[in-house]
Amino acid sequence: DAKTTQPPSMDCAEGRAANLPCNHSTISGNEYVYWYRQIHSQGPQYIIHGLKNNETNEMASLIITEDRKSSTLILPHATLRDTAVYYCIVRVLGTPLVFGKGTRLSVIA
């Protein structure tokens, strides 16, 4: 699996958009970008995934650069409940998740 690089921590004001970056410069053509998050004392939760097109669902948007070497997860209106560790994972479809260190997002009132 391609290696991912994320900032260790970020802050975001409540109600503002949270933009979480991820670098995956060694991604191969059949690898997808996945985002999961883990709220304190809970199991990880799927957020979104994509291959090369931008994706949006009820939780977030995923922007993937044209060369696919980086991506950004956007939480459009962050709330206190979005405080969590966010994991960017690159993997071939159907293979198990392998977690990196992630980004600890703190949403501040």
Added chain:
Amino acid sequence: DTEVTQTPKHLVMGMTNKKSLKCEQHMGHRAMYWYKQKAKKPPELMFVYSYEKLSINESVPSRFSPECPNSSLLNLHLHALQPEDSALYLCASSQAPGSPKMYEQYFGPGTRLTVT
């Protein structure tokens, strides 16, 4: 029902004890997973079952013994553990490879294990 349940929530065991962790899902998923998570670290994959057969063992010590008795249940049998095995043990499930929604893994809340 999109829930993965795990029991017990907390477990304290001595190094000579034998105990089991249980995981259950009723989503019809045919892939199930065990992860181990130490404090302030990301989850680490331990085992993967696909169609009730062990498909991946990430070089886990034999004191951890997984079992998948049917498509809804996954057990992790523990014997002669060490204090450094204390961690949060997470179970997850997903559609089997080839299924339309196999990209999403559903996680349980975990069992917090303390070995004394």
